[in-house]
Amino acid sequence: MLSSSMRRVGAPLYMRHLAASFSVATGSGRKVALSPSEFRSFKVSEVETLTHNTKRLRLGLPSKDHETGLDVASFLLAQANINGENLMRPYTPTNLSEEKGYLELVVKGYPTGKVSKHIVELNVGDSLQIKGPMPKFKYEANMYKKVGLVAGGSGLTPCLQVAKKICRDNSDKTEVVMIFANQTEEDIILRDEIDAMQRKYPQFKVHYVLSQPGPSWKGFTGHVTKDMLHKLLPRPSDDHLIGVCGPPGMMEAVSGGKAPDYTQGELKGILKALGFTSKQVFKF
Structure with missing residues (x-):
């Protein structure tokens, strides 16, 4: 989890370092909607309440053929402008890249979490700024028993x-x-x-x-x-x-x-x- 100070200052440098080490396969005929170098806006297409403080949101990609481009394991950054300040928070999508046409997030809204509270209050038609993917580690089949x-x-x-x-x-x-x-x-x-x-x-x-x-x-x-x-x-x-x-x-x-x-x-x-x-x- 990123501290509030890192979300404002340190996070951009840290995330650029990660993005530089991660390649999105756009030259293979894949239509990748996300970018690790810039925030892009995606509209909320579905909202589902899972628990008293957790929601599942689907964000529509540009077309049904577009994918997130997120390899496992990786995450993305969500950005929200709150009281004139751009704040970021890392999230891991719950759908895989081969599930095309949408990006799915499960977000728990915390009383003191400005970004998470903002996201769980989004409605269908609202937009969210997303950047990624950012790598955690590259998983390959059968690399572990x-x-x-x-x-x-x-x-x-x-x-x-x-x-x-x-x-x-x-x-x-x-x-x-x-x-x-x-x-x-x-x-x-x-x-x-x-x-x-x-x-x-x-x-x-x-x-x-x-x-x-x-x-x-x-x-x-x-x-x-x-x-x-x-x-x-x-x-x-x-x-x-x-x-x-x-x-x-x-x-x-x-x-x-x-x-x-x-x-x-x-x-x-x-x-x-x-x-x-x-x-x-x-x-x-």
């Missing part, structure tokens, strides 16, 4: 992007397990979609964790723990990758946060205690 994903709240989106990419590629035999932590059952965003993926793809398994479960909840409860991750995740191996994304407290406990310069930083927390190395863990 197993992938474990630990997501908390809206940190689901990059984890879901990776899981979709693996499962929808018939040549990719990678096994994927995802641990998805939330407060209440009502907070589980995109649950129907995730459950449908689990039914359709035998290589994909999800475990839900609730810190405030209702009386009928039969899944895992409490916070993500060392015993839980030891039981559910693949064992430490260079053939395995663990991806982590969630609120700061969860990140600190599971893997440690990113460095001040937004690089991966030192591996800490539960994953280090379980024997994983920094090479085997990626912090989204």
Whole structure:
């Protein structure tokens, strides 16, 4: 997550550095709608309320043949002018580039989050400024035997992007397990979609964790723990990758946060205690 000061000053330099290392395949006949070097305006075509503070928005691309051009794993920047100030926030789309004609974002509106609050208040016909893609890492089929994903709240989106990419590629035999932590059952965003993926793809398994479960909840409860991750995740191996994304407290406990310069930083927390190395863990 970018600090408010970085959104205003440091982010442009940081994002230009990322964009310079990322190539969009426009010369292959693909119609790519996004640009990593400039913000472009896209209109909201659909808005769906997922939870009390989370919405799914679809932004229309110039035509049904256009795609986002976002490889997995990558993200984009959304920009909003709020009280005369241009603020940016990174988001990970929940649709893959081959799903053409639209860009889909799942956004949780935070009371103190100026950009997220702006986005969840958008209506059909409103526009949003988007720039990207910006790379996280380049995933290729079968580069790992197993992938474990630990997501908390809206940190689901990059984890879901990776899981979709693996499962929808018939040549990719990678096994994927995802641990998805939330407060209440009502907070589980995109649950129907995730459950449908689990039914359709035998290589994909999800475990839900609730810190405030209702009386009928039969899944895992409490916070993500060392015993839980030891039981559910693949064992430490260079053939395995663990991806982590969630609120700061969860990140600190599971893997440690990113460095001040937004690089991966030192591996800490539960994953280090379980024997994983920094090479085997990626912090989204």
